[in-house]
């Protein structure tokens with residue numbers, strides 16, 4: 001896959017992330033974990049996804065190494081929250097009409113990362 005960040009484009013990727021957090025805000029399986037104002041969370045996710053998908057290292061420049069597993073340790077992340085994360089991201093992908101191949105690729109990458117974030121039954 002040629003750099004997914006280039007293929008998707010930042011406009012669509014960032015729109016997808018904003019939509020994702022609008023679903024997160026409404027989802028009782030996971031919204032208790034997040035601050036009421038999700039704008040900073042969404043901003044960090046945009047920087048992270050940019051580099052995760054092969055774009056410039058924007059997250060590292062501002063916040064240092066992602067160490068995602070460690071940054072998620074303060075939160076109780078169950079398999080239910082993981083499924084909610086992935087479902088909300090899938091809905092956001094559909095909303096921005098990501099093509100099927102890209103959606104499949106992203107879902108696989110997100111699933112691997114999301115599995116690694118689970119730290120509680």
Ligand code: HEM
Pocket residue numbers: 030033034035040041044045048063068071072075077081082083085110113114115117118
């Ligand atoms: C498995 C389900 C997941 C849950 C329940 C979850 C939950 C959270 C929470 C509660 C925060 C802190 C929000 C804040 O205080 O601003 C956070 C931050 C973050 N999450 Fe997740 N997350 C999950 C999976 C993922 C995945 C799969 C990724 C990446 C593909 C990811 C990337 C990030 C990033 C980049 C941050 C910002 C870290 C920082 O700079 O503080 N998360 N997540």
